[in-house]
Amino acid sequence: xxxxxxxxxxxxxxxxxxxxxxxxxxxxxxxxxxxxxxxxxxxxxxxxxxxxxxxxxxxxxxxxxxxxxxxxxxxxxxxxxxxxxxxxxxxxxxxxxxxxxxxxxxxxxxxxxxxxxxxxxxxxxxxxxxxxxxxxxxxxxxxxxxxxxxxxxxxxxxxxxxxxxxxxxxxxxxxxxxxxxxxxxxxxxxxxxxxxxxxxxxxxxxxxxx
Amino acid sequence: xxxxxxxxxxxxxxxxxxxxxxxxxxxxxxxxxxxxxxxxxxxxxxxxxxxxxxxxxxxxxxxxxxxxxxxxxxxxxxxxxxxxxxxxxxxxxxxxxxxxxxxxxxxxxxxxxxxxxxxxxxxxxxxxxxxxxxxxxxxxxxxxxxxxxxxxxxxxxxxxxxxxxxxxxxxxxxxxxxxxxxxxxxxxxxxxxxxxxxxxxxxxxxxxxx
DNA sequence: CTACTGTATATATATACAGTAG
DNA sequence: CTACTGTATATATATACAGTAG
Numbered sequence: 001x002x003x004x005x006x007x008x009x010x011x012x013x014x015x016x017x018x019x020x021x022x023x024x025x026x027x028x029x030x031x032x033x034x035x036x037x038x039x040x041x042x043x044x045x046x047x048x049x050x051x052x053x054x055x056x057x058x059x060x061x062x063x064x065x066x067x068x069x070x071x072x073x074x075x076x077x078x079x080x081x082x083x084x085x086x087x088x089x090x091x092x093x094x095x096x097x098x099x100x101x102x103x104x105x106x107x108x109x110x111x112x113x114x115x116x117x118x119x120x121x122x123x124x125x126x127x128x129x130x131x132x133x134x135x136x137x138x139x140x141x142x143x144x145x146x147x148x149x150x151x152x153x154x155x156x157x158x159x160x161x162x163x164x165x166x167x168x169x170x171x172x173x174x175x176x177x178x179x180x181x182x183x184x185x186x187x188x189x190x191x192x193x194x195x196x197x198x199x200x201x202x203x204x205x206x207x208x209x210x
Numbered sequence: 211x212x213x214x215x216x217x218x219x220x221x222x223x224x225x226x227x228x229x230x231x232x233x234x235x236x237x238x239x240x241x242x243x244x245x246x247x248x249x250x251x252x253x254x255x256x257x258x259x260x261x262x263x264x265x266x267x268x269x270x271x272x273x274x275x276x277x278x279x280x281x282x283x284x285x286x287x288x289x290x291x292x293x294x295x296x297x298x299x300x301x302x303x304x305x306x307x308x309x310x311x312x313x314x315x316x317x318x319x320x321x322x323x324x325x326x327x328x329x330x331x332x333x334x335x336x337x338x339x340x341x342x343x344x345x346x347x348x349x350x351x352x353x354x355x356x357x358x359x360x361x362x363x364x365x366x367x368x369x370x371x372x373x374x375x376x377x378x379x380x381x382x383x384x385x386x387x388x389x390x391x392x393x394x395x396x397x398x399x400x401x402x403x404x405x406x407x408x409x410x411x412x413x414x415x416x417x418x419x420x
Numbered sequence: 421c422t423a424c425t426g427t428a429t430a431t432a433t434a435t436a437c438a439g440t441a442g
Numbered sequence: 443c444t445a446c447t448g449t450a451t452a453t454a455t456a457t458a459c460a461g462t463a464g
Contacts, residue, residue, distance in 0.1 A: 023276070023278065024236075024278040024279075024286065024287070025235055025275050025276055025277070025278065026234075026235050026275075060233070064274040064275060065236075065274060065275045066235055067235070068233065068234040068235065069234075071317060072317065076234065077290070077319075080287070080290060107281060108323070109287070109321045109323055110321065111290055111319045113319055133344070133393070134343070134344055134345045135344045135345065135346075135365070135413075135416075136345075203345075204418075205417070205418060206345075206416070207323070207324055207415070208414075208415060
């Protein structure tokens with residue numbers, strides 16, 4: 001094989017993946033020995049050293065089960081980040097200023113790659129089809145970053161004060177008015193006084209099941 | 211607090227989260243003792259038993275570091291799934307029939323929640339702005355499920371045989387022709403003979419950095 | 421050198437146990 | 443009962459070491 005790994009080393013990697021997926025903690029050297037039918041713990045240790053040299057795993061000395069799988073670039077694999085699902089959007093629920101202060105309805109898991117260092121993200125479940133042209137359908141989940149302001153054309157969750165309602169729309173400030181534009185060719189824009197519209201967050205990602 | 215946990219138990223949970231995020235393997239009871247400034251390993255064991263009773267963690271007996279964090283529903287937390295990034299779309303690269311057979315340019319990590327049991331997913335990097343109305347911009351990554359057919363209106367990656375090109379468009383079969391509709395109001399549709407269009411996959415998710 | 425066998429061993433680690441305090 | 447203290451201990455575990463084979 002072209003990856004420079006022996007059959008045994010690839011077998012150990014496979015076992016590591018599988019064991020961790022199953023138990024959520026790494027195997028001991030004896031677990032690996034038995035799982036891969038290896039004659040001696042020395043052989044496991046020997047091959048783990050080779051895998052570490054090749055940048056495929058990371059180990060801590062004299063610590064039990066201290067084996068971490070690395071990705072193909074020799075970097076730590078990303079874990080998931082938990083984002084609270086706060087409620088439906090386009091319903092009469094204001095988004096709290098401090099998302100941590102309310103009990104979320106559910107927890108959405110994203111990879112760090114998707115989050116890219118953004119903090120305090122929160123999730124909402126979309127109601128209605130006003131964003132269908134953006135492939136955001138009824139029941140989909142949108143991930144938002146808390147923001148009090150937005151640039152023209154950004155997709156925001158906006159709190160319409162006198163309606164007591166949060167809605168997901170494209171944001172266009174126009175003088176003293178704000179135009180909230182649906183992304184659905186069958187729907188017209190909502191025009192509101194700027195003082196009646198509070199931007200709550202900016203769209204960062206969507207999760208869909210097409 | 212209303213979650214029925216003592217200060218110490220919440221402290222242990224926080225430490226578990228942090229330790230696992232940092233090391234990618236769970237702490238030993240002694241690690242927890244020191245990390246949370248607890249007087250004795252017995253106290254750690256005692257509180258871990260309480261956390262296990264409350265369905266917040268899972269332990270394996272007589273196994274070192276055998277602590278798994280569960281989510282708030284007492285379920286196992288999902289790990290990430292690796293999806294190969296095969297190349298750019300709207301460039302002259304056919305998507306191989308068996309994604310596993312080519313070396314991916316990169317690996318995209320998704321949560322199992324996003325994958326929902328779909329198999330053999332692959333990722334492509336979008337070139338151009340033909341899907342901008344769907345909030346899919348130049349440089350974004352799209353996740354596709356291998357498919358040879360599609361329903362009208364679905365977003366597909368289509369291989370246009372005589373152009374030697376893969377493109378991401380909405381799919382509308384029209385008799386012996388296929389209309390490939392960009393989602394960009396400034397662009398017109400592409401009309402091709404049905405025999406000249408091969409559906410390669412169906413859009414499942416997008417990853418964006420707004 | 422690489423890739424093992426087979427055994428030994430120090431220690432890392434979970435856990436038991438006898439109390440104590442409210 | 444709950445929530446600890448403080449100590450002891452069996453064993454789970456990583457690792458060292460002396461060889462062997464190509």
